[in-house]
Amino acid sequence: MTDLRTSSIPGPIDPPPRLLMGPGPISAYPSVLRAMSAPLVGQYDPFMTEAMAQTQELYRAVWDTTNQATMLVDGTSRAGIEAALVSLIRPGEKVLVPVFGRFGHLLAEIAERAMAQVHTIETEWGQVFTPSAIEQAIIATRPKLLALVQGDTSTTMNQPLDEIGAICERHGVLFYTDATASVGGNDFAADAWGLDAATAGLQKCLGGPSGSSPITLSEKAVEVIRSRGRVEVGIREDGDPDASDFIRSNYFDLAMIMDYWGPRRLNHHTEATSMLYGARECARLLLLEGRQAVIDRHARAGAAMLDGVRALGLQVFGDVAHKMNNVVAVRIPDGVPGDPIRARLLTDFGIEIGTSFGPLHGLVWRIGTMGYNARLDAVLTTLSALGAVLSQAGFPARVDAALEAASAAFGPTSKEA
Known part of the structure; x- marks a missing residue:
């Protein structure tokens, strides 16, 4: 029978703080x-x-x-x-x-x-x-x-x-x-x-x-x-x-x-x-929030992320007219290393975005705005961090323009309305 010594027993679960902005799972309410x-x-x-x-x-x-x-x-x-x-x-x-x-x-x-x-x-x-x-x-x-x-x-x-x-x-x-x-x-x-x-x-x-x-x-x-x-x-x-x-x-x-x-x-x-x-x-x-109100919030957050990444200087993938409210596929710019950028976002900022599968593998990042994270501050935080990491990689990210575009697309918050 295996006898684990007290010194070798792991401590209680203590995950690091993360902002999960990928295609799921996301940060729970x-x-x-x-x-x-x-x-x-x-x-x-x-x-x-x-x-x-x-x-x-x-x-x-x-x-x-x-x-x-x-x-x-x-x-x-x-x-x-x-x-x-x-x-x-x-x-x-x-x-x-x-x-x-x-x-x-x-x-x-x-x-x-x-x-x-x-x-x-x-x-x-x-x-x-x-x-x-x-x-x-x-x-x-x-x-x-x-x-x-x-x-x-x-x-x-x-x-x-x-x-x-x-x-x-x-x-x-x-x-x-x-x-x-x-x-x-x-x-x-x-x-x-x-x-x-x-x-x-x-x-x-x-x-x-x-x-x-x-x-x-x-x-x-x-x-x-x-x-x-x-x-x-x-x-x-x-x-x-x-x-x-x-x-x-x-x-x-x-x-x-x-x-x-x-x-x-x-x-x-x-x-x-x-x-x-x-x-x-x-x-x-x-x-409690209202079924349609939640759908509308996802639409606003999705529009904010979409306009934000475009203003950052990035292109998006697919027929945007049929895009889900809650996730956008962002084309990885030529010369930019996709996986190292994701890794820097995670290690330096605690933000997770998604990789891709099949014919899109290595071509796009997938960024989600859903559930608890379908809110303006999560969008702006993610855009700021992504812009900073891209700039460090030599990509001319326009962070101020991205934040301005995202805020305009999201519209006034309930406290501001």
């Missing part, structure tokens, strides 16, 4: 961190079950839906994605995934692992799909499910969804979206847009830590999920031996998770209590 330090209770304590019910109601407002099947999947945003896909897809069914960035490829991979026949269409990174392009692909492939990312942080693009639900309805297709990077900071209307399933995470515009995945399911999606069999102690409830008919995952079986969150409270897992507290507080803060 202080009250979210406080909520997560609240005392634990048993999973069937009346306080706990009431907190779960409150969380469901809060997230119905966040998603702009009346869906009863609105809840949390314990795990990061990818857990929500996987739960949705493995629960909605039967092996052999066709799934269409329009890919405009890294996370479209992720949806395709998870659908393939769920044994779907996956069809993809792709567009250039930095662009989005037109509704007609998606409809043409649906007509050509006849999928059971359309899986579409709304906001992809790898490209910073925000795929319009408002016309897609009606297209799916016309062709009898279920409509799922991954809104991890977008919900809370960009327009989202689950019911009005005809979504059957949507999932997210806390670590972007919702202003919390990674580890809990809000999900909402339409009645149609619930019916599809519940139409599939369940394994109970190794025996199919309906006696049907067709193994393709039941959900292969236990942890991500949304039929069982719905029973856990529903009025029957059937045991499935032990709820991640501290993450529930944090998720509840994320939604509470958003609704």
Whole structure:
């Protein structure tokens, strides 16, 4: 048995102060961190079950839906994605995934692992799909499910969804979206847009830590999920031996998770209590400020960062008309070392910005303005530090112009208005 001497045991966790201005995770709201330090209770304590019910109601407002099947999947945003896909897809069914960035490829991979026949269409990174392009692909492939990312942080693009639900309805297709990077900071209307399933995470515009995945399911999606069999102690409830008919995952079986969150409270897992507290507080803060007010704040902060980096002398990537409010891709200037600049920002100023993936690797930095950090002082601090580091690298950064442009774009703060 290993015997650690007292001198070799690490001290308590003491992370350095950071301003997280990348594409996520971001700095959490202080009250979210406080909520997560609240005392634990048993999973069937009346306080706990009431907190779960409150969380469901809060997230119905966040998603702009009346869906009863609105809840949390314990795990990061990818857990929500996987739960949705493995629960909605039967092996052999066709799934269409329009890919405009890294996370479209992720949806395709998870659908393939769920044994779907996956069809993809792709567009250039930095662009989005037109509704007609998606409809043409649906007509050509006849999928059971359309899986579409709304906001992809790898490209910073925000795929319009408002016309897609009606297209799916016309062709009898279920409509799922991954809104991890977008919900809370960009327009989202689950019911009005005809979504059957949507999932997210806390670590972007919702202003919390990674580890809990809000999900909402339409009645149609619930019916599809519940139409599939369940394994109970190794025996199919309906006696049907067709193994393709039941959900292969236990942890991500949304039929069982719905029973856990529903009025029957059937045991499935032990709820991640501290993450529930944090998720509840994320939604509470958003609704307390006002759902549209938070979206507007993200739009103002995003516009301030966009105008600021341009005034600094930098160029941005992609179709800015379809950029998410909460993240911008900044082209790394010729002759400027991308990774060393990021490292200097972190070591000298305690500010983190993001690198990039795939065809954009080494070409852009990704700078986020989301959640708690979607505010003017965070934007100005980041621009000042980035300008200083760029100047040290020999780039003629126009810091004063950047700060002036960002302040003008953000507009007056609530105290100044």
